[in-house]
Amino acid sequence: MNDIVKSNTYKSHRVSVAPMMDWTDRHCRYFHRLMSQRAMLYTEMVTAPAIVHGPKPRLLDFSAAEHPVALQLGGSDPDELAAAVRIARPWGYDEINLNCGCPSDRVQSGCFGAVLMKDPALVAACVTRMQAEADVPVTVKCRIGVDDQNEEEILPAFIETLAEAGITHFIIHARKAWLQGLSPKENREIPPLNYPLVHRMKAQFPELTICLNGGVADLASAEALLTPGADRVALDGVMIGRAAYHDPGAALLGADRLWGGDPQPAQQPDRQDIVHRMLPYIEAHLAEGGRLHQITRHMLGLFHGLPGARGWRRVLSEKASRDGANGDTVLEALAQLG
The missing domain is CATH 1.20.120.1460 (Four Helix Bundle (Hemerythrin (Met), subunit A))
Structure with missing residues (x-):
């Protein structure tokens, strides 16, 4: 692992690339790493049962050049999630992330993903068991709410419950998920973005790492969210999704400058x-x-x-x-x- 990765500078997750099914496989991550040494990269979501019962090397192998890289898990059974974390430990991921935001029919039928926003106590039980088996940080990626939930009430309560369980890092997709009536694609586009709510979460929980996902198209947009304004506090990080896939140069080339300080990133390739x-x-x-x-x-x-x-x-x-x-x-x- 290079010196930049070994330093603590990357841990702010100032820029990361979202886990995206069928997209962010190991080849995609290697390609993205060439454009940014510091951005946190995420695997596609892997379900805990798949890791427990499936072909582990095929699901978990990655190149050492990908660091820092996080494993995103899907599941809702504390025992299975704990077992998946234990199995994955030898692979040396830098972070384990629990998916509480995916709205697809498949994850709903398995009672995980965004549907977990309805049961923060279950999520707390899951992450408690996961942390007991992990030797790296366990983080949570969530929505601001689902269906008819009042996001102004549900999101801070969700964060508070998980913070009490030891979670200090949240990646918040700044849209609701509608579990019925919208496809996964529509759930990425139709529910309105609510950036001010995510900024308020950072103001309400200043001791936590709060990162925003959703609608970020380029580095200029990311930098704006990382900068305090008259009416908002700065966020700790920005996760870029589809833009990092469809226009990776605009999303990642030059991203390392957003960390600032030393060590300075190497000369940026074109x-x-x-x-x-x-x-x-x-x-x-x-x-x-x-x-x-x-x-x-x-x-x-x-x-x-x-x-x-x-x-x-x-x-x-x-x-x-x-x-x-x-x-x-x-x-x-x-x-x-x-």
């Missing part, structure tokens, strides 16, 4: 540098029997909004899944940038 730095990783993956598109699907948005971006996406979309596609295919795509 987008083309990132592509060339991905090539050894790509060749190693191919040598192990992997396919090019498994990596390059995460790279399609790297040149978003720049001249040649359409050609870059077209070459990778059409050719990366073909037999024999390799690093030369990536260089062919890069040549579209001129």
